[in-house]
Amino acid sequence: MNLAKGFRGGERQTALLIETLASRGNLQQTLVCRKDSPLREVLRDVSGLRFVSANHQLAGHGSVRKADTVHAHEAKAVHWAFLHHGLKGVPYIVTRRVDTPVKDRPSNRWCYRRAVRRVAISRVIMRELEMRGWGGVDLIPSAFSGLPTCEEATRRFHDTFAGKFLVGHAGALVDRHKGQRVLLEAARLLETRLPELQFVFLGDGEDREMLERESADQPNVAWLGFKENIGDYLAGLDMFAFPSRNEGLGSVLLDVMNVGVPIVATDVGGIPDIVQDNKTGLLVPKDDAIALSDALTRLYRSESLRAQLSQSAKQQLDRFSPEAMADSYISIYESIFRQEP
Known part of the structure; x- marks a missing residue:
């Protein structure tokens, strides 16, 4: 899940994870994103990737085939994942990428507490989430992109x-x-x-x-x-x-x-x-x-x-490679598949 309008660091990392997971060949992936999301062009050649359109948190839920888990990569996606969990009972993961504290309001408390796992990309984000007391937090840093050079x-x-x-x-x-x-x-x-x-x-x-x-x-x-x-x-x-x-x-x-x-x-x-x-x-x-x-x-x-x-x-x-990042997330996905805490 990524409902961002543009393409910045978080979207680059979302794309990098999807590409790396696709290279493993053992996961079926669906990306829920906006109709005009740049992620569609960036990921158009990824084998087996399916796209579902959702321009807001209420859209797209009926178009998602039965999933084992939902992975939310930005703030609006967190609320989408919470709603999808309520509608279809699908467990979800939240990755927090910004170091500004999550606002302590009921909607955020519900969304973060109901998540099966919460992930921070840096220690400062990890500490901020832990201070909220909304559940345990895993640390999985972003990865370098391996940008091509000429x-x-x-x-x-x-x-x-x-x-x-x-x-x-x-x-x-x-x-x-x-x-x-x-x-x-x-x-x-x-x-x-x-x-x-x-x-x-x-x-x-x-x-x-x-x-x-x-x-x-x-x-x-x-x-x-x-x-x-x-x-x-x-x-x-x-x-x-x-x-x-x-x-x-x-x-x-x-x-x-x-x-x-x-x-x-x-x-x-x-x-x-x-x-x-x-x-x-x-x-x-x-x-x-x-x-x-x-x-x-x-x-x-x-x-x-x-x-x-x-x-x-x-x-x-x-320790910042795309493979290391993918391995860490696969470990979380597998723990959910096995219904481990």
């Missing part, structure tokens, strides 16, 4: 900024969440100090026009928009900056680590589950452009530190 495309991208050291950012252009303004302020601080640094923003979102307008006088900033072949661009970066103000986990960091790019990120939400300060990346306080610029400067000036952090980061990726 050496020629990556080379062309890097050559566009010949002679520059590329500091990249990728994510929805929503400043209240991703903190792009903090990175823009850091870029201003470094504009004359380190003019060889070029800040490259990948992605789109509601704040794009505003952010572009505010940075129009910054020659060291480039806005490249949304890219289907994001792996080609991540692989061409020299450093990655992730100044989020809040973050459930930050799965894009796993994709950055997978292509060997060192990271500076904020110490918020689930990010410390991925980025261990001075071991697999550098962490800075949120909303602190000076600390961010200092960390970027430190990383830029030390090639050995960049290599050390990148190598250590890549060594931890086995």
Whole structure:
């Protein structure tokens, strides 16, 4: 179940799980999603996957064949799963992906308490759910996507900024969440100090026009928009900056680590589950452009530190693989099939 309108990190992880489970060949899957969901296009070639349309929580229940379990991947899907349980008695799993606390209201209490299992993708989400007292919580982190890369495309991208050291950012252009303004302020601080640094923003979102307008006088900033072949661009970066103000986990960091790019990120939400300060990346306080610029400067000036952090980061990726994520969920599914607590 995923009733989201767009396609962001949670939807990418939903798709990744479906694709990985399909490769096992021993599960029948149905995806309940909106009629206009981008997930339909992303997953159109997945063998045996059936789609059911539901633009809201009351729709689609009659179109779902008898299921052994329902897996809800976002907030509206949780309420859909609760209703489906009431209508057809199907047990359901909830995966919580955002680090904002679930509102303590009757509908949420009912939905989470009736779930047969509750899953958090990071320790901070796990703690928040446990504090609610709505039942036990499993920890299953998101996975890296294994994004395809093309050496020629990556080379062309890097050559566009010949002679520059590329500091990249990728994510929805929503400043209240991703903190792009903090990175823009850091870029201003470094504009004359380190003019060889070029800040490259990948992605789109509601704040794009505003952010572009505010940075129009910054020659060291480039806005490249949304890219289907994001792996080609991540692989061409020299450093990655992730100044989020809040973050459930930050799965894009796993994709950055997978292509060997060192990271500076904020110490918020689930990010410390991925980025261990001075071991697999550098962490800075949120909303602190000076600390961010200092960390970027430190990383830029030390090639050995960049290599050390990148190598250590890549060594931890086995526990964030799609196979590891699928194995954990299959274990939960099988416990439900066996009617274990």
